Amino acid sequence: MPVNDDLQKAQRFREAALPYLDDVYTLARYLLRDASDAEDAVQECYLRALKHFDSYRGPAMKPWLFAILRNVCNAEYARRAHRPSAIEDTPGAAEQTPIWQESEASPETEVLRSRDAGAIRKLIDALAEPFRETFVLREINNLSYREIAEAVGAPVGTVMSRLARARAMLRAAWTAEEEQAK
Amino acid sequence: MTCDEARILLHALLDNELDAGHARDVEAHIASCPDCAAEFAAQREMQRVLADTNLRYTAPASLRARIEASLPQAQRQQPSRRSVLRGFAMGSAVSALAASGVVALVLRQDDQQRILSEVVSAHLRSLQAGHLTDVVSTDQHTVKPWFNGKLDVAPPVIDLTAQGFTLVGGRLDYIDARAIGAVVYKRRQHVVNLFVSQTSNTEYRTPKTETMQGFNCRRWSNRGLNFWAVSDIGADELAEFVDKFEAAMKANVEG
Numbered sequence A: 001m002p003v004n005d006d007l008q009k010a011q012r013f014r015e016a017a018l019p020y021l022d023d024v025y026t027l028a029r030y031l032l033r034d035a036s037d038a039e040d041a042v043q044e045c046y047l048r049a050l051k052h053f054d055s056y057r058g059p060a061m062k063p064w065l066f067a068i069l070r071n072v073c074n075a076e077y078a079r080r081a082h083r084p085s086a087i088e089d090t091p092g093a094a095e096q097t098p099i100w101q102e103s104e105a106s107p108e109t110e111v112l113r114s115r116d117a118g119a120i121r122k123l124i125d126a127l128a129e130p131f132r133e134t135f136v137l138r139e140i141n142n143l144s145y146r147e148i149a150e151a152v153g154a155p156v157g158t159v160m161s162r163l164a165r166a167r168a169m170l171r172a173a174w175t176a177e178e179e180q181a182k
Numbered sequence B: 001m002t003c004d005e006a007r008i009l010l011h012a013l014l015d016n017e018l019d020a021g022h023a024r025d026v027e028a029h030i031a032s033c034p035d036c037a038a039e040f041a042a043q044r045e046m047q048r049v050l051a052d053t054n055l056r057y058t059a060p061a062s063l064r065a066r067i068e069a070s071l072p073q074a075q076r077q078q079p080s081r082r083s084v085l086r087g088f089a090m091g092s093a094v095s096a097l098a099a100s101g102v103v104a105l106v107l108r109q110d111d112q113q114r115i116l117s118e119v120v121s122a123h124l125r126s127l128q129a130g131h132l133t134d135v136v137s138t139d140q141h142t143v144k145p146w147f148n149g150k151l152d153v154a155p156p157v158i159d160l161t162a163q164g165f166t167l168v169g170g171r172l173d174y175i176d177a178r179a180i181g182a183v184v185y186k187r188r189q190h191v192v193n194l195f196v197s198q199t200s201n202t203e204y205r206t207p208k209t210e211t212m213q214g215f216n217c218r219r220w221s222n223r224g225l226n227f228w229a230v231s232d233i234g235a236d237e238l239a240e241f242v243d244k245f246e247a248a249m250k251a252n253v254e255g
């Protein structure tokens, strides 16, 4: 009976996908940097995921959902025509710059002070794409490099260089803030 | 290994992503290169601080509810007046649907009020001469089969005569333009109509009494059914009726 098929499918989808709601929402918050945009994107993501659930072959649900969320968010990026970021505004150029430039100033002596979550979130929000996305997927959503590559549709090598770049930029911004605070 | 390569691979080392061979290569470079060693130490420190901080967000409950409500079976059964009263289908495919618990039926307040007023109107109609019962019997084994074929599945018919509420019969009624079963009881000379409809929500909802046009209506949900008990008896007596009905239902289910 088609009604039952649909219900069973919905139930399987619910069990497979809803446990990752916080993960998907977290990524959406960092990608869109706006709570209500993130909610809309996550809802759309789950609608699309259900629509394509028949073709889902597992095993990793999380990167699959993230890939769908990215597609939803990309439309949003296009609409917004790139909101400026504080640290880096041109991802293309940033990817070509040597990654250790910012940390040359006596890095041995620097010890990062613990910051509250809100302050760190702001620093992450200020990272340019695609570095912010890669950083969040690794550091906050705990994806492996291979899973990140799968979710963002890029080679693992690209993921690695973006992650290195993201962390270098984040640490530079972090230490710069601490310098100012002194 | 160049410093360029090391500055990228040291992160893979931090993240435990390197195979043993590459890990040794990176460690060897770090051991011989103070700059890369400093960067490695700094990044490890930052990773430690980040790991100690909760940087995740929690999805708002309203978002979760929105997603639940937008799943397709929720769309088919829009949580609106159309689906509130779907007749009886216990034991059929629809009860499998209800048992799966996948459809949360959430009535908006105005819908609940509108249904309540229809229930009270139906109660009023039933009090007019000749409208109270379609089948007259104090025997639950006569009343219950009478519903068969008129509704998908008969509503629960329980004789509560011993508990002070006399079963007098059953009736087909219409609420929200749908057929619905009404089981009729009497307490002294007062009529109690028990309206029962199937619901996709299997959650237990505790009984609540509301008053409309001078009638008390006690509404609750259990076992995939919505119940409305309507009467002009006092609220405490109506609550007693509901308690006894539920107790007998429970005994039936467990017995």
Ligand SMILES: [Zn+2]
Pocket: B002, B003, B004, B006, B029, B033, B035, B036, B037
């Ligand atoms: Zn080096």
